[in-house]
Amino acid sequence: MAEIVSFRKEADRTDGLLLRSLRDGVLRLVLNDPPANVLSIALLEALMAELERAEADLDVRVVVIASTGLVFSAGHDLKELTAHRVDEDQGAAFFGKSFRLCADLMLKIAHVPKPVIAEVDGLATAAGCQLVASCDLAICTDTSTFCTPGVNIGLFCSTPMVAVSRAAHRKQAMEMLLTGETIDASTAKDFGLVNRIVPKQYLAQVVSKYAAVIAGKSxxxxxxxxxxxxxxxxxxxxxxxxxxxxxxxxxxxxxxxxxxxxxxxxxxxxxxxxx
Structure with a gap:
């Protein structure tokens, strides 16, 4: 049987922010905050805690990051960020905490000694696209889309840029960052953001196969x-x-x-x- 764990959200929210299951050496971490699966402080901390746990867990061979709903992740929680503009420092400290925590999470994905696979079904935007780009492998459905749209709202996607510019080709990364336009799965593969595109009904099966093959290595x-x-x-x-x-x-x-x-x-x- 797989082990299922739910992380508690903030007091005014429901349980189940991040779902965890471990089977046959493959740890699945499922973002479960629909409709947007925003990377709030709570979710970032939950993901970080799980990756730190996986780092030391000999039973974990591969990590898969997936999501529920129609959006893989819409990135940072803009409502959470905006709420802190009334702080004495106009939110500067909280903004710094959010962006630093997100950056630390992306670095942890690279540093954890287990391969990390993004299982993408839906829209991955801003820091959500950064999350996909930061994973070692990314497999998506043929209806998935990707973008770094910060430029459209006056906030350049500077931290997502770090991961995207290292995963995608330089000019394609700049195209995404400067236009903020959404690209489809085929274009994302051409750009270098994802490894494979599969029909929605086969996504979990294909990711599981990849994970099982890798989990069988030393x-x-x-x-x-x-x-x-x-x-x-x-x-x-x-x-x-x-x-x-x-x-x-x-x-x-x-x-x-x-x-x-x-x-x-x-x-x-x-x-x-x-x-």
């Missing part, structure tokens, strides 16, 4: 590889090769690499120890 190898992937991206090419070569040597010395190579040569199934 957890230590996945940890080593994910960390190396993001570190080498920021290095000049020669330094990247030097770094990657050192990582390969360290990886070769692990028991899982010895087991995997031995199993391949011996034509048998590998038995991973995570060592």
């Amino acid at each position: 957890p230590l190898t996945l940890k080593i590889g994910k960390e190396a992937f993001y570190r080498q991206l920021e290095l000049p090419v020669e330094a990247a090769y030097d770094y990657a070569s050192r990582v390969m040597v360290e990886n070769m010395l692990t028991r899982d690499a010895q087991e995997g190579i031995g199993a391949f040569l011996g034509k048998r199934k590998s038995e991973w120890k995570g060592e």
